[in-house]
Amino acid sequence: MTQSFQPEAYPIPDQVQVKLDGSGNGTARISPGQAGSPGSGVGASRNSGLLWNVTGVGVSVSTNTSEAQCSVYISYGVLSSTSSDFLGQTSTGSTGDTCNVNTTLKPGDWITVKWTGGDANAIATARILGTVTPPGVS
Numbered sequence: 001m002t003q004s005f006q007p008e009a010y011p012i013p014d015q016v017q018v019k020l021d022g023s024g025n026g027t028a029r030i031s032p033g034q035a036g037s038p039g040s041g042v043g044a045s046r047n048s049g050l051l052w053n054v055t056g057v058g059v060s061v062s063t064n065t066s067e068a069q070c071s072v073y074i075s076y077g078v079l080s081s082t083s084s085d086f087l088g089q090t091s092t093g094s095t096g097d098t099c100n101v102n103t104t105l106k107p108g109d110w111i112t113v114k115w116t117g118g119d120a121n122a123i124a125t126a127r128i129l130g131t132v133t134p135p136g137v138s
Contacts, residue, residue: 007134012052015127016113024066024118028126029079033107046077046108049135054101056129057087059113061122064094068118072099072126074111081112094118098129 018026032052033044044050059070070093073081090097093115105111113126 007136009053009131009133009137012054012128012130012132015125017123017125018115020061020068020115020118020120020122020124022120024068024120024122025114025116026118026124027081027112027114028124029110029112030126030128031079031107031110032105032132044107046106048107050107051133052105052128052130053133054103054105054111054128054130056098056100057111057113058096058098058127058129059090059093059115059125060096061094061115061118061124063119063122065119066117067091067095068093068115068124070097070116070124071114072101072111073114074101074103074105074109076105076109078108079110079112081114085112093124094122101130
């Protein structure tokens with residue numbers, strides 16, 4: 001008897017980090033299926049069937065002597081963080097907050113997170129909440 005494998009949706013395992021500059025500012029970006037570390041390949045193509053069903057973006061910074069303000073942007077098919085891509089903002093970008101989202105992204109769509117006024121040289125993290133629908137899931 002041959003058993004076939006049917007892919008299933010699973011929690012998004014991805015997060016993105018940036019080291020804040022000397023002024024406590026930094027920008028991090030992430031796209032579904034993007035290539036990992038340098039040299040790891042080109043990632044998933046836009047029409048691969050890979051989808052992220054995003055329900056939130058959780059933000060925090062490794063230290064919070066100065067509380068960072070944080071803004072989240074989502075752009076579709078192009079890397080952009082203009083006012084038309086703006087999703088939400090929090091004044092607790094260091095101690096942590098979650099921006100609620102209800103969207104589906106595919107490779108080439110971008111989540112951009114910008115921190116301002118945090119602690120210099122601290123590590124800022126954006127965790128993507130939701131589920132991955134791999135190619136082949138119906």
